[in-house]
Amino acid sequence: MTRKLMIKSFSTMRQVILREPGPRTALTPELVVFSPNQDLQDRQALVRVAACAVAYRDIIDRTGGFPFMNKPTVLGHEVAGVVERAAADSKLKAGDRVVSLHWGQYDGEAWPSPFLHKKAMKSFLGLTCNGGYAEYMTAHDSAFVKVPSPKQWTAIDAAPVMSTFGTVWQGAVVRGGLTKNERVLVTGAAGGVGSSAISIASRLGAYVIGATGSVTKKAAFMKSLGASEVIDSSSGFSKSIGGVDMVIECVGAPTFSESLRALKPGGRLILIGNVTNANAQLPLGLCIVKSLSVIGTDSIEANELPKLFDWLDNEKLRPTVDKVMSLEEAVEAHRLVEERSVTGRIVLDVNSAIW
Ligand SMILES: NC(=O)c1ccc[n+]([C@@H]2O[C@H](COP(=O)([O-])OP(=O)(O)OC[C@H]3O[C@@H](n4cnc5c(N)ncnc54)[C@H](OP(=O)(O)O)[C@@H]3O)[C@@H](O)[C@H]2O)c1
Numbered sequence: 001m002t003r004k005l006m007i008k009s010f011s012t013m014r015q016v017i018l019r020e021p022g023p024r025t026a027l028t029p030e031l032v033v034f035s036p037n038q039d040l041q042d043r044q045a046l047v048r049v050a051a052c053a054v055a056y057r058d059i060i061d062r063t064g065g066f067p068f069m070n071k072p073t074v075l076g077h078e079v080a081g082v083v084e085r086a087a088a089d090s091k092l093k094a095g096d097r098v099v100s101l102h103w104g105q106y107d108g109e110a111w112p113s114p115f116l117h118k119k120a121m122k123s124f125l126g127l128t129c130n131g132g133y134a135e136y137m138t139a140h141d142s143a144f145v146k147v148p149s150p151k152q153w154t155a156i157d158a159a160p161v162m163s164t165f166g167t168v169w170q171g172a173v174v175r176g177g178l179t180k181n182e183r184v185l186v187t188g189a190a191g192g193v194g195s196s197a198i199s200i201a202s203r204l205g206a207y208v209i210g211a212t213g214s215v216t217k218k219a220a221f222m223k224s225l226g227a228s229e230v231i232d233s234s235s236g237f238s239k240s241i242g243g244v245d246m247v248i249e250c251v252g253a254p255t256f257s258e259s260l261r262a263l264k265p266g267g268r269l270i271l272i273g274n275v276t277n278a279n280a281q282l283p284l285g286l287c288i289v290k291s292l293s294v295i296g297t298d299s300i301e302a303n304e305l306p307k308l309f310d311w312l313d314n315e316k317l318r319p320t321v322d323k324v325m326s327l328e329e330a331v332e333a334h335r336l337v338e339e340r341s342v343t344g345r346i347v348l349d350v351n352s353a354i355w
Pocket of ligand 1: 055056057060163164167187188189190191192193194211212213214218233250251254271272273274275276297298299300337340342344
């Protein structure tokens with residue numbers, strides 16, 4: 001019997017670590033020893049990170065919004081990268097250009113939820129499995145999807161697609177059945193998800209009303225993406241906007257009540273995010289007499305994501321990238337997101353030249 005001797009070579013990599021949830025300064029850039037030929041198990045893939053977007057969920061993660069977080073952790077779940085190595089039984093191979101999902105979807109689950117699947121729970125990027133604020137990351141291969149036409153994309157543009165356009169696609173188009181000529185209200189409409197919601201809804205022929213707390217600063221941006229109207233989200237708006245068929249709710253508790261009241265009879269509220277820890281009250285009578293639907297949605301299913309990339313190519317649409325920053329600037333990126341001064345997404349250029 002011959003024995004294979006595996007000699008592990010060691011190298012270093014840059015990463016931003018979070019040892020304990022806390023303020024922005026809890027994010028620490030560091031250089032760590034790393035083995036590029038580490039053992040890979042259970043269909044794992046080792047991905048070299050090209051770019052990682054900074055999302056509002058990163059703020060929730062960093063401040064301890066998810067009690068099951070493994071500590072320490074590397075944040076970042078909006079990743080574009082190149083497969084360096086993959087386990088022998090993996091569907092991925094070295095050189096594949098991939099983007100991440102929020103977690104491993106274990107191939108074709110109809111309602112992928114990490115809360116229902118122990119295995120998926122182990123690959124919740126940035127929480128139970130290290131994410132993309134690093135030069136390399138390892139996860140189950142079902143946490144990645146191959147980009148169908150990688151040459152048409154830069155890593156910087158590809159990184160935010162899953163969570164921004166993807167969540168709107170799954171919620172408003174696949175589940176919500178958004179159609180031409182509908183009136184659609186988008187809250188948090190200048191943010192990463194909200195700006196994608198304006199783009200998707202207006203391209204599909206809807207009349208789009210964008211809501212923001214900073215009309216003066218952000219209206220021109222929202223109109224450039226296709227919003228027909230821009231309204232102030234910080235005061236009661238339900239009576240003044242004249243009834244909508246759909247709300248794409250990207251803010252949650254602060255706007256939920258007004259959003260629900262803005263719906264026409266039969267209207268749908270697509271619930272994408274909640275930027276606070278607060279809960280909203282659901283007025284049951286209103287939902288009943290107006291036959292309203294509240295549709296919660298959890299990012300995009302793996303098999304929808306390649307279709308979305310193709311649709312974006314056909315529409316010549318790309319995410320709005322407000323700023324490209326270095327990995328070491330993650331703390332500053334978090335400050336800008338928390339202070340609501342970003343339009344679209346910030347993307348960390350980890351090593352975009354490898355794409
Ligand atoms: N379901 C999913 O799978 C999924 C996927 C992606 C994101 N999300 C969630 O969706 C939400 C938005 O994410 P994002 O990445 O688009 O965030 P983002 O880029 O930071 O945008 C959020 C927008 O909400 C507005 N906002 C922030 N705090 C607010 C407050 N206290 N009151 C009213 N408006 C406020 C800001 O707009 P103005 O300053 O212009 O008002 C901001 O631009 C987050 O809760 C995120 O966790 C969920």
